[in-house]
Amino acid sequence: MTAQLCKRCSAAEAVFVSRKEPFCRPCFVRYIRGKERKQMAPYKVTYPPRSSSPTPPVRLLLALSLGASSVALLEMLVEHLRDQIETHRGATGFAVTAVHVDCSSVSAYSRSPAAAIDELRDKFGDICTFDIIPLDDFLLNSSDELGVFSHGPDLESYSFTSPAAADDTEALPHTVKSDILDKVRDRTSKRDLLSTIIKTLVVCAAVKHDSPTLLFGDTMSRLAERVLSLTAKGRGASIPASISDNYSISESVVQLFPMREIMRAEAGEYAAMQGFAEYIIKPAVTPAAVLRMMTIDDLLVNYFREIEAGFPSIVSTVVRTADKLKDTTAEMDMACAICGVKCASEPEKWLQNITVNTSAVENPQEPSDSDTLTKDKDILCYGCLVATKSASFTWPCPPRSTKEEIISQYEL
Structure with a gap:
C-alpha cells in the first residue's frame, strides 16, 4: 500500500x-x-x-x-x-x-x-x-x-x-x-x-x-x-x-x-x-x-x-x-452572587410569580411572598438557583420550598 x-x-x-x-x-x-x-x-x-x-x-x-x-x-x-x-x-x-x-x-x-x-x-x-x-x-x-x-x-x-x-x-x-x-x-x-x-x-x-x-x-x-x-x-x-x-x-x-x-x-x-x-x-x-x-x-x-x-x-x-449572540446582560445592574453573571430580574421572584402562590382573595395589609422573597438576600441567576436547589448547606440564597412545605400552606 x-x-x-x-x-x-x-x-x-x-x-x-x-x-x-x-x-x-x-x-x-x-x-x-x-x-x-x-x-x-x-x-x-x-x-x-x-x-x-x-x-x-x-x-x-x-x-x-x-x-x-x-x-x-x-x-x-x-x-x-x-x-x-x-x-x-x-x-x-x-x-x-x-x-x-x-x-x-x-x-x-x-x-x-x-x-x-x-x-x-x-x-x-x-x-x-x-x-x-x-x-x-x-x-x-x-x-x-x-x-x-x-x-x-x-x-x-x-x-x-x-x-x-x-x-x-x-x-x-x-x-x-x-x-x-x-x-x-x-x-x-x-x-x-x-x-x-x-x-x-x-x-x-x-x-x-x-x-x-x-x-x-x-x-x-x-x-x-x-x-x-x-x-x-x-x-x-x-x-x-x-x-x-x-x-x-x-x-x-x-x-x-x-x-x-x-x-x-x-x-x-x-x-x-x-x-x-x-x-x-x-x-x-x-x-x-x-x-x-x-x-x-x-x-x-x-x-x-x-x-x-x-x-x-x-x-x-x-x-x-x-x-454572534448579543450580550443582553452587559448593562444590567444586578449580578449573581455565585457566578457573577448579570441578571435582568430576580430569577427566584420570577419562578414564584409564574405559579399561583396566593388565595383568590388577598389581604392587602399583608405583603405578598413575591415582595419579600429577595429582600435582604443575594441575587442568584437561574443557573445557580438550579445548581444549589438540592444542597443541604446554607448557600447565599436558600433552596426553593419543598413539596411538603408548599402543600402545608393549603391545608385547612
Whole structure:
C-alpha cells in the first residue's frame, strides 16, 4: 500500500489526518502554531514612533489545567516567545504566568499535579513563571472577589475533601472539615459549581498578578460543548461571556481563547508530537457506564468526540453561531452572587410569580411572598438557583420550598 503524502508539502509522508487533510509532522506543527499566533497577533513586539526601544511586554495569565489543550497552548506560547526573543534581540511582546488550580483535594489524579508543575517549571522556567492555587483558597480568602459563600454561618467548618483524603488518617486538616461540594447531591450541579469556583480563582489571580488578559486553553470542541451545556443548565444568557474573545470578565481583566480555531483531537496530537503527553494530568475518575448517571458535560464530550472526526464543520458552526449572540446582560445592574453573571430580574421572584402562590382573595395589609422573597438576600441567576436547589448547606440564597412545605400552606 502506497504511503499517503502530506497535502501541504507533497514531499513527506503524512502522519496525521486532520479535517480530512493529511499532514506530515512539520507541516502539522506549523499549521497549529499558525492558528494560535493568529489569535495572539495583538501581542507582537511593537516599537513606539521615533524610538528604537520596544514597548514593555504585557503580563498575560494562562489558566493551566494540565489538560491536553492547555499544555499544548503553554508549549506554543513558549515557542512564540522564543521566536520573538530571537527576532527582536531579546525583546518580547508579552510575558506569561501559568496558574494552576490544584483540585487534587476533590479529585484523585494519576500523579501529583504539583510534581507536573515542577517539571514544567524546570523546562520552561527561563521563559515563563508558574503558580499553584489550592482550591481551599476559595473558602479561606477573605477578599471581596472570593467572598461568595461568606453568608454561610459555619463557613470555617467546610473544605474541599476527596474520598481518598477522607480515608487518610494523616490528612487531618481535611478530615476535620466537611466537604462543601458533598452538600450538592446532583453530579451536574456539583461540576457546574466547581467550574465556577475554579474560574473565580484564576480571575482573582489575574488581578493579583496585574494581568490585563487571561488566556484559556479551550479548544473549538470545548467551546462548542460549553454552548450546549450552558443552554441545558439554564445559563444561556452567559454564553457570550463564556466564549467570546476580549470579553471583560472583571473590571481590569479580559479573556482570550488562542485555541478557539483548533479541535480537541488536534491539540492532543500536537502535544504528543512535541513530547508533552507526560505532563498531561487527568482525574482518575471512572466514567459512568449508565447513560442516566452521566452529567450533561459527559454527554456532550462524547457527542463532540464523535462529531469532530467526521463532521468538523458542525463544531465550528456551533461556536461561530454562538459567538454572534448579543450580550443582553452587559448593562444590567444586578449580578449573581455565585457566578457573577448579570441578571435582568430576580430569577427566584420570577419562578414564584409564574405559579399561583396566593388565595383568590388577598389581604392587602399583608405583603405578598413575591415582595419579600429577595429582600435582604443575594441575587442568584437561574443557573445557580438550579445548581444549589438540592444542597443541604446554607448557600447565599436558600433552596426553593419543598413539596411538603408548599402543600402545608393549603391545608385547612
